[in-house]
Amino acid sequence: MQRFTAFACAGASALAAVLAFTWANPTAAEPKKPSAAVPKAKKGSQEQEVALQLDALIAAEWAAQKLEPSEACDDAEFLRRVALDITGQIPTADDARAFLLSNDPDKRRKKIDELLDSPLYAEHWAFTWAQRLMGGSRLLQAGGDRAGAYREWFRDAFATNKPYNAFVHDIVAAEGDSQSNGATAWLVSLQDAGEAGMAASATRHFLGVQIQCAQCHDSKVNDWKIPDFWGIAAFFARTRVRRVIDPQTKMPTGVFEIVDLPRGEVAIPESNPPKVVDPRFLEGKPLPRPGGTPKPREFKNPRNPERTFIAGPADGVERRKEFANWLTADDNKWFAKAAVNWYWGTFTGAGFVEPLDDLDVTNPPSIPAAIEYLAADFKVNGYDLKRLIRTICNTRAYQLSSKPTASNAHDERFYTHRKLDHLTPDQMFYSLMSVTGIENALARGMDRDRVEQLKQRFLAGFVFLFGNDEGEAGDAFNGTIPQALLLMNNVQIQNGLKVGPTTTLGKILQKHQAVEARRDAMYLTVLGRFPSETEKSYFASVINKYQNSKLIYEDVYWALVNSAEFQFNH
């Protein structure tokens, strides 16, 4: 409800302000130097080397499967794809033109580096990770002041290229309150789900291990048993999320704090007397416990009979921190693999393992040698996310065309062609900002926090309309009627697609008088490419038929924005 309403409230002025902000205030800090663990090599070249190795492993699989890859994508396809994947928005017309006209043989590698250094990289990946970890959380819904700290924390983590193991450790072992430490957001978002929810989310997102079925029964598709699940949950048994009370008014504030109690146990549900489970790592031994497993006292929560709190002795063990240490350790056999699989899948449209977060032995990877190789490189090089992305984007597999061939059209597992993806909500949002160009109307000196708030509210509306709930049917067009109606008819967007003094289309028509120049600028702006010969002649005939009126330019521009080519990442 709130999210949708927020969207409706964000009127034209909000949109203008949002755009103003996007253009006027690139925020993120300068990226720091890569961590010392990463071997210092000429930028990019080492990743290209790794990419070649990875491609060799993939090509071997193509040979074994008797599959032929599609041709390499052309420069326009590459630029649009890599810009959307790394920075979450389509290239501007100027960027596209410069890239397409450049003769530099090394321009793709350089573009990857340039995009990774852009503040938009941090912006996009902060959003992506926040959605992934906490997407459905009402507590963290965009728009409230209390959401500010976590957004900043995530942005900063990507801008500074925080090593991935440290990123995850900070989140899982977070302390303090949601205002002073944005890393607490994941725990805050799981406060209602309790220790069971924290255990399920941590193992699934950071290890690609699905143990949540064992919450209630021994899993029947893999080997996880009830005590495996509760053994992980036990690490979170003492963690509480509480609202900070304002000392003056004695009223609860919008800030949450993480509190770790000195005692607290979990028991197998409905066991009577409660069967306490010791904290135990997956496939590991229980944490040593002085004095043995305690005989617990059990307290029912009268408001919520589902939740019990079982006290034992205070033993001074910081369980959650112990778990974070194990989770992110080099010898954790899932951690690096789960990360590279998720990144590979997010960039290429298909993971080595699908679903991306189910790395169970019963669900083998498409190319085991490739995921092993990439995971090892990630680990050895200090969990450097930019290096990982640079590697992926430099592979031939990533740079294949989305046009399938007759022989590989049915391949969905071996990266023989790029799969079509619907734009994510933030990709759609920022790309629309770019083609409408309402940002040109900006510069009204609006307070920055207010602008940020409006932007987040409007974006939240897009998340609502364009969001793809996890677990949804994956390979169908993820379009809905409200989405199509929005793109066809929404007042703010329609105003942005008109010929106006501040709109992108208006600027194009002002700047270029010749029909051909206008045409090229329109195609470059919306689709990031020059028109084909067929399109050129069709364009000329239409413009001619309607006597070069501004209305026909608007109509053509509208059609480009509503096209499949604009709405897909391809």
Place this chain on the structure above:
Amino acid sequence: MQPRNCDCHDQKPDLAAGPIARRDFFRLGIGGALSLALASRMTSSLFAEDGKKGNEKYDKPPAAITPKAKSVILLWMDGGPSQMDTWDPKGGVNGGSLKKVKTKIDGCEFTEPLAPLADLADRMAIVRSMTSREGNHQRARYYLHTGYPPTGTLKHPSMGAVASLKKQRADLDLPHFVSINNPSFGAGFLGVSYGPFVIQDPSRPPDNVAYAAGIDAERFDRRLRLLEKADAAFAASRGGVMTDGKDAIYEKSVKLMRSPLLKAFDISEEGESVKRGYGIGDGEGGSDKKGNAQKAGQRGDRFGEGVLMARRLVEVGVPFVEVTLGGWDTHQDNFNRVTGLCGSLGPAFAALIRDLEDRGLLESTLVMCMGEFGRTPRINENDGRDHFPGCFSVAMAGGGVRGGQVIGATSDDGTSVAKDPWAVPDLIATVCTAMGIDHTEWFQTPVGRPIQIANKGRVIEKLLA
């Protein structure tokens, strides 16, 4: 008591126990060829147990029941309405301050704020013995809408989404699942096409269905022709499920924009006296989400307007409409707030039953009124009641529900179910049965996990008998 429900793999029919018939495909309503293409890939293959070796856990719908409900209107009381101050009043120390009124059901009383419904009770059935274990708002909302407790990995379809899928009508250009005042819950693994069409403000037509300023039908047609051209080359080189799906959604959207049925969303066509019957503009504003009293024209009216819109939508054949009235989370000042909320609920609910009956639609329209859980019999220090999933009530009318009956009972002090307990999946199974949807049907999720519509529910037969 029902066993603790879990959505996991344990529901998979035992393959060794008997042959599995691949019985049915369901059509995905986004265009002919596409439906077929998707049918084999998405959620389509349904597993049904062999009749002879049926497992008791997965009861088939009772054969004696003839499904009558073509549509369902769910009046969603968000926040968890107090059963003891509405459909299940008590005396004694927990009873509270609201008076009781006799109804047309022998021995069944409502609280006085629901007096407008007392005379209609012979059309209604009250289930007083609902019980659940989900006492957290968000979890319980999910549970009541889907029949499954939320899990991290899988999103279950809500009842509206299931109806939208299973009750498809080729002659209906409107969305099949409309949710008013609240986004409800989506279609989960069925795919977004079956999710709710959300109306935020029922006093005006839906967003973005009208041509933008300066666009008329002729110019819009021109744009669509240009769009077709713009899409042609891309579809030719990269065509398939994705581009076909996009075309189908655009086609449906344009049909909706131009549908004569669109006026079903426009309640301004109704007369003032009709509107007043639904409590619109009666000065009774109800209360907002936090329970603060509001001025007329705000939330209370939004509910009345939503119910009126629901009636109009059902009249043209929309299978599932949900209308939300928020504000029931009455931890403080329970009795005044419940009185205010019933001031919005009572007249609108009563007007709906009467209007449907007048139009001959009550028999084919199931109206149900519920929230995510009940509230504690104990009155807290703030004159409020807290969350209580142990006992709560659901009120139903029409759609084949046998009126004039009370099902189940709670103990005198209201703290437990005394008779005939029913769980949430049972309720979902019953709604499915009323609509002629086989709740035991197996759906296949995208990762190949078979899931039933209703989570091991048993049909509450006497409700429909």
